[in-house]
Structures are given as C-alpha cells and as structure tokens.
Amino acid sequence: MLDVMSVGETNSFSSPRNPLRTFAVVVALSAALAAGSAASAAGAPAGQDMSGVWWATAYSPKIPIVGGGDLPYTAAGKAAYDKNIAGLKSGELIDAARRFCVPDGIPRILATPYPFEIIHTPGQTTMIYELNHAIRVVAMDKPMPKDEELIPYPYYDGHSVGHWEGDTLVLETAGFNEKTFLDSTGAPHSDSMRTTERLRKIGANQLEDVVTVHDPEMFTRDWSARFVYQQRNDVRLQDYVCGEKHRDISSVRGVKGR
C-alpha cells in the first residue's frame, strides 16, 4: 500500500506524492518480482523446476533402447519374452494395463502418448499420467527403502526416491511386482528390476528422461532408453476411464488410428 499517510503529515518521504519514494517503491517491487520468477517452484534453486504438463510428440510400442535393436536378453529373459508374445497373440495373456487400466509400470509409462504432469511440493515430486490416471509419488532426498521393506509391497510402478544433481532430477525405483511389461510388445522384467531415471530440461521447452534398467535375471547387462517430451502448459489432463473414449492422440507420431 502506497498511501500510508497519517492525517497532518506533509510532503515527506512517506508521502505517495513524493516522486523519489514512488520511484524507490517501484524499483523494490520490480527486483522482488524478478527474484521471484527465477526462484520458481516453492523457492527452489534456478534450474530445478520441471513443473507443468509434458507430452511426447512421438510414440513407439517397442522400447527405444539407446543404440537401437533388441534388448540384451539372458536365456531366461528371451524365454519369458517369447512366452509373452505367444500369449498376447493367442489371447491367453491379457495386456492388463490396456484392458483393465492398471498402471503401465516403469519404464512402459515413460512411452505414454498421452500428456502427464509434474508437480513439485516440499519433500515430494509427483507425476500424474493421464493414461490410466496413474500417479507416481517420489520421496525426495530419502534413501531407497531396504529390500525387507519393499518385499511385502510390490507395486506396479515400484517405489521411487529422488534427488537433484544440479539441473538433473535423478529417480531411483525398486520394489516392482511382475504384473507389468517393459513396453507394449510384452517385453518382460523380473520383480528384482531396479531403474534409474535422469530427467533434464533440454532446449527451450523440452524434457528428456533417460531410464537405465538393471535386471540381471532378464538381461545380460544394464541398458538405457531415452524419451523426450514437449512442454504443453496449454493442456490440462483429462478424465481417463477404461473402455470409454479418450482424448485424440492422432497428432502423436507413431500412434496408429485410435
């Protein structure tokens, strides 16, 4: 408020009609606003804010391993993959994420052709996916729970902890169940899989997520896949209910007519 002036005060510094005071107030307010926009989410350091809605511009049913090609399966992994492919083809194995809208799991959800939103709150990063209305809750700056804490609670999306390394958000996830595929072709994983994601803003309006999968039961080595998203703060997440109509995603390259 600029007009705090007692009755009887004359044209002193506190008077709003003093141009020097007005100038000083304007300068102070501008400085405060500039500092505020640089600090962004909840007073976080500059560069540590991925809040907003993100949406991929391309989709692939097969997980895009860095370097291309097939995943480096062990014998057990290859056998499991062949079994999944055969089961999906015959109908004996159902893609539950698509039929019953249970969560896709990690890393399959990273390929989603639907938008998602990242929200930062003190101590937690939350990712809300329009697909299946899945929610990932990431405890920030906390240690990964021990195996004995994870074993009784195997989650579709695993249990995630995160921390910042400069401008990179690092997410570690473990404690998965075996009810999800790695991608839409039915690629398998075991419940001892652990994933690490490195999220980083690139360019003016893009976010990349490089996920590394560690699952020695299924794969001969760790491997990574990279996903890129466009910032779309013009978009709000919609309802998503199994069996009902969803938003038009035909603009996403690689999506077959849905």
Added chain:
Amino acid sequence: MKFKALGLAGIAIAMYTIPAFAHHSFAMFDADKKMTLEGTIKEFQWTNPHSWILINVPNAAGQPEQWAIELGAPGGLARQGWVPKTLTPGMKVTAVIHPLKDGTHGGQYMAVTLPDGTVKGNPNGAANANAGAN
C-alpha cells in the same frame, strides 16, 4: 497377473476373499483337525490383509479340484523368509491346513513343503490368530 475366464474358480476365490475383508475370526477353521493336501499350485496371491494359496488337488476320481488356503499378511510372511515367488504356478507341493468346519474346499495355513524339500511353517503347530507367521 494373468486373467483367465472367471469360472467356478473365480467364484471360489470370491467366497474366500470376502470374509477376509471383514475382520474375521478363525473359528471358521477346525483347530482340532489337520488335513494334508498334495497338489499343484495354481496361484499364490501375495496381498493384504491375507495372502492366499490356490492349489489344485486331485479328488477321489483323480480330477483336480481347487482348494484355497489362507495365510497371514505379506509383512509377517516376509519376516519368515517368504517372498512373492516362494510359490509359483505349476509347483508340486504338500500343504497342511486346519480345514474349514463347513467342509468346503479351504483351510487355514499351517505348513507347506516345497519341491526341494524345504518345509515352511509348522505342520504340528496349533492354530493362532496370526496364520502363517509361525
């Protein structure tokens, strides 16, 4: 989870799952009786509030019939060394249960012998409210 067509098996599961969500008493099981089931694991459900073993046991005519065995919660089982894959579909096991008093195909878990001979639980134990945590 592999979903198959819901048939009699699905209904049997429902019958045994519904009481589990009410804080039920273990009086439905005959604490004075022990029954041994030899069969093949159909499914092991690692869930709260109670885990379940679904096991196909041949009847007198040699036809497989499904039995449902109720255990404790995963937290207690994990402390006894159980993991979700301790029992997997197709495993041939021997289970010891306190059978349901009404004679239907179910019981309270006492012990199970795995294909490699490992015995989990206590086949001689008395019934208690913490089924599966002995």
